[in-house]
């Protein structure tokens with residue numbers, strides 16, 4: 141797959157088929173992920189794949205509770221606000237909530253939960269290149285997924301369940317949910333354009349180029 145197609149169309153997919161992801165595909169995803177840059181090449185990362193139905197059922201309950209707490213925090217105004225038009229963002233949040241509801245209801249049907257752990261991840265900088273590479277590699281396989289961090293509300297409980305050696309400094313960064321998507325791939329168009337989020341030489345000075353439409357405009361492979 142063309143790298144630009146993968147970059148432009150790797151949307152977060154929360155509606156998936158139950159079909160399992162073959163082990164060979166899982167190997168290709170992680171083998172791509174571990175090529176990612178990381179500070180000092182210390183590779184203090186660990187990827188824990190969960191496909192056991194009983195474990196998924198236990199995690200589903202925790203996920204549901206964590207999500208309720210996150211939405212309570214959102215309602216109380218306790219989470220980060222968008223840096224742009226709040227009306228447009230409210231519509232985005234409504235869509236995320238709808239697909240998130242579906243995701244939560246079908247949690248135990250998700251074929252693969254990939255937990256990502258790191259030691260001293262530099263505020264995420266040291267681990268997100270690998271996470272994004274995993275998602276791009278999955279995209280090349282026709283596999284979709286979503287990054288979730290909501291389990292942070294009960295990180296201790298989750299790490300205990302998964303027998304993570306926390307005493308060695310491991311922390312849970314994210315849970316990726318992976319599967320063959322029910323929806324179609326498309327360009328992530330709901331983004332503020334380059335000129336609105338960039339400047340040159342001084343903050344707020346004109347970046348010098350205007351991009352009115354996504355610069356990759358092919359037809360996504362599905």
Ligand SMILES: Cc1cc2nc3c(=O)[nH]c(=O)nc-3n(C[C@H](O)[C@H](O)[C@H](O)COP(=O)(O)O)c2cc1C
Pocket residue numbers: 150151152153154236240286287288289290291328330
């Ligand atoms: C650090 C991070 C944490 C996220 N956490 C969650 C989450 O807990 N649950 C969820 O459904 N989506 C989560 N997302 C996905 C975002 O909601 C998604 O990227 C955003 O809505 C844009 O969606 P799109 O790429 O499909 O356009 C997370 C994304 C990132 C980068």
